[in-house]
Amino acid sequence: MELRVLGCSGGIGGAAQRTTALLLDRDILIDAGSGVGDLSMDALCRIDHVCLTHAHLDHIAFLPLLVDTVAGMRQTPLTVHAPAAVIEALQRHVFNGTIWPDFSRLPTTDAPFMRYRELSLGQVLRLGERTILPLPVDHSVPAAAYRIDSGQASLVFSGDTGPCDAFWQAVNAIDNLRILIIECAFPDRERDLAVLSKHFCPSMLADGLAKLERACDLYITHLKPGQAEATLAEVESCLGHLAPRRLSNGLVLTF
Ligand SMILES: [Zn+2]
Ligand SMILES: [Zn+2]
Numbered sequence: 001m002e003l004r005v006l007g008c009s010g011g012i013g014g015a016a017q018r019t020t021a022l023l024l025d026r027d028i029l030i031d032a033g034s035g036v037g038d039l040s041m042d043a044l045c046r047i048d049h050v051c052l053t054h055a056h057l058d059h060i061a062f063l064p065l066l067v068d069t070v071a072g073m074r075q076t077p078l079t080v081h082a083p084a085a086v087i088e089a090l091q092r093h094v095f096n097g098t099i100w101p102d103f104s105r106l107p108t109t110d111a112p113f114m115r116y117r118e119l120s121l122g123q124v125l126r127l128g129e130r131t132i133l134p135l136p137v138d139h140s141v142p143a144a145a146y147r148i149d150s151g152q153a154s155l156v157f158s159g160d161t162g163p164c165d166a167f168w169q170a171v172n173a174i175d176n177l178r179i180l181i182i183e184c185a186f187p188d189r190e191r192d193l194a195v196l197s198k199h200f201c202p203s204m205l206a207d208g209l210a211k212l213e214r215a216c217d218l219y220i221t222h223l224k225p226g227q228a229e230a231t232l233a234e235v236e237s238c239l240g241h242l243a244p245r246r247l248s249n250g251l252v253l254t255f
Pocket of ligand 1: 139
């Protein structure tokens with residue numbers, strides 16, 4: 001399996017800053033932030049599934065535009081997989097007929113442009129040889145992390161989260177864990193904001209990673225533009241022994 005990073009920033013600003021979107025092989029999108037906007041029309045049309053970690057705008061901003069753009073070129077509905085509360089938020093606040101059309105009922109309820117599929121914790125989504133499993137996290141709105149298992153190895157993407165023991169327990173139970181992508185949205189001087197918004201800052205992330213019992217490649221994501229270098233320097237100073245790397249646009253992870 002291949003995971004291509006389309007966007008991994010906590011904000012926007014030039015070609016280097018795109019919000020969260022990861023392309024799994026060619027047909028599965030994990031979150032639909034502004035990174036989706038760099039894909040060619042051809043690549044957009046190949047996306048059959050979108051798995052969402054949560055409904056915050058930086059993770060769904062380009063979903064409405066994606067559905068609208070490819071709708072006329074697809075034979076089957078685009079399938080959006082997410083926890084029930086995330087689907088409810090999309091229905092109520094985005095695809096509500098005011099902000100954007102309800103494409104789960106259009107052009108007809110029998111053959112809509114998109115459809116929702118609820119993913120609960122512990123429930124495996126199988127797509128061919130590949131499996132995707134939601135894991136628990138603790139963010140300011142209902143959210144999930146995802147374990148993506150190629151059959152050879154697993155990659156875990158945290159989405160957005162603050163401290164969460166259940167997350168580390170779930171990660172420790174993955175015997176073929178190879179890659180962990182975890183967020184660190186704020187520098188330590190904004191620790192209060194990180195606590196309030198249920199994100200990590202480096203010192204909190206170090207406390208969390210102290211609970212990790214498995215060796216893996218560690219990537220840091222969701223850095224705020226303008227604070228990325230400072231945050232990374234703090235990550236390096238408290239987590240240097242784990243050789244953390246910065247997730248970057250265009251990076252392809254194979255597992
Ligand atoms: Zn969020
Ligand atoms: Zn976010």
